[in-house]
Amino acid sequence: MYDNKIELTDIDKVMLTGVGSAYIDKPVYGLPTEKAEEFLADGLGARFESKLQQMIVVSMGTGTSLVQCKGDDIRHIGGIGVGGGTLNGLSRLLLNTDDIKQISSLATQGDISHINLLIGDISARPLPGLPMNATASLFANAQGNASREDIALGLICLVLQSIGSATILSALNTDIKDFVLIGNLTLLPQCEYLFPMMEKLYDVRFIIPKYSEFCTAIGAALQGIDHPKGK
Amino acid sequence: MKIAIGIDVGISTTKIVGIQDGKVVKPLRIKATDLLLLYTEHSENICTTTKSN
Numbered sequence: 485m486y487d488n489k490i491e492l493t494d495i496d497k498v499m500l501t502g503v504g505s506a507y508i509d510k511p512v513y514g515l516p517t518e519k520a521e522e523f524l525a526d527g528l529g530a531r532f533e534s535k536l537q538q539m540i541v542v543s544m545g546t547g548t549s550l551v552q553c554k555g556d557d558i559r560h561i562g563g564i565g566v567g568g569g570t571l572n573g574l575s576r577l578l579l580n581t582d583d584i585k586q587i588s589s590l591a592t593q594g595d596i597s598h599i600n601l602l603i604g605d606i607s608a609r610p611l612p613g614l615p616m617n618a619t620a621s622l623f624a625n626a627q628g629n630a631s632r633e634d635i636a637l638g639l640i641c642l643v644l645q646s647i648g649s650a651t652i653l654s655a656l657n658t659d660i661k662d663f664v665l666i667g668n669l670t671l672l673p674q675c676e677y678l679f680p681m682m683e684k685l686y687d688v689r690f691i692i693p694k695y696s697e698f699c700t701a702i703g704a705a706l707q708g709i710d711h712p713k714g715k
Numbered sequence: 716m717k718i719a720i721g722i723d724v725g726i727s728t729t730k731i732v733g734i735q736d737g738k739v740v741k742p743l744r745i746k747a748t749d750l751l752l753l754y755t756e757h758s759e760n761i762c763t764t765t766k767s768n
Contacts, residue, residue, distance in 0.1 A: 490718065490733070490741070494717060494718050495717065495718050495719075495720055495733075496717035496718060496719050497719050497720070498719075498720045498722065499719065499720065499721050499722070500722050500724060501721070501722070501723050501724070502722075502723040502724040502725045502729070503724070503725065503726060504724030504725060504726070504729065505722070505724045507724075508724065512720075512722075515720075520721065525721070525723070545725060545726070546725070546726045546727065568727075569726075668725075668727075668728060695732070695739055695742055697730065697744065698723075698730050698732050698739070698742045698744075700721075700723040700730070701721040701722060701723040701730040701731060701732045701742075702721055702732050702734065702739055703721065704721035704722065704723060705719040705720060705721030705732055705733065705734040706719070706721070706734060707721075708719040708720075708721070708734075709719050709734060
């Protein structure tokens with residue numbers, strides 16, 4: 485607040501969310517402080533940033549949670565235990581580092597065909613709805629002497645493609661085609677081409693809004709301003 | 716108009732934003748490792764101050 489020239493008297497309310505907020509049970513700086521419901525915050529923040537009314541919000545943090553939004557009907561529909569934590573853990577085992585900048589930098593030099601089994605590896609021609617460069621099996625092509633660059637790219641693809649696939653499956657039997665990606669993993673540069681590949685394959689839209697990593701905090705603040713009902 | 720602050724306290728990172736006049740202001744990210752670094756950098760001063768007291 486000091487750095488940003490914000491006075492305590494400028495602040496109306498402080499809204500806390502996230503797993504760590506459970507440990508904070510006193511007013512922050514003596515200001516009115518309340519808890520905000522996390523999944524509602526995901527939905528409100530993604531809606532605020534994307535301007536969409538109907539979407540599935542994909543919160544890619546340590547794990548991944550899915551929140552369906554239809555207007556003011558915002559509800560947690562599930563999630564998968566694959567996320568940034570998975571990338572960190574597997575990178576510690578296979579690359580001896582969990583420095584995400586180093587991992588994503590290594591991955592820019594990787595070749596995914598050295599790690600994943602592609603449709604082109606098992607079929608002489610494209611299968612219905614599956615082009616030759618679509619993934620048949622993650623890590624199925626990995627050899628014992630794989631380079632660190634290839635492993636790094638393989639791990640990032642493993643995490644992002646698993647999340648993308650789970651997300652698309654979560655919208656089956658609905659008319660939702662828009663998926664708003666939020667959370668730390670949206671900062672991975674590999675998102676810029678991996679999600680568009682899935683968009684083309686499955687005829688959906690993945691949107692990474694401007695303040696993607698801050699959407700949950702934005703949604704928490706919004707709960708301090710107005711209170712749409714979540715379910 | 717006053718600011719509503721939202722704080723997302725995560726496992727590895729805490730994010731703080733303000734909302735004022737319907738706009739996002741001053742988004743800020745703090746990693747757990749930043750706090751550890753801050754503590755490490757200042758712990759010597761803290762110890763010195765404590766000793767001098």
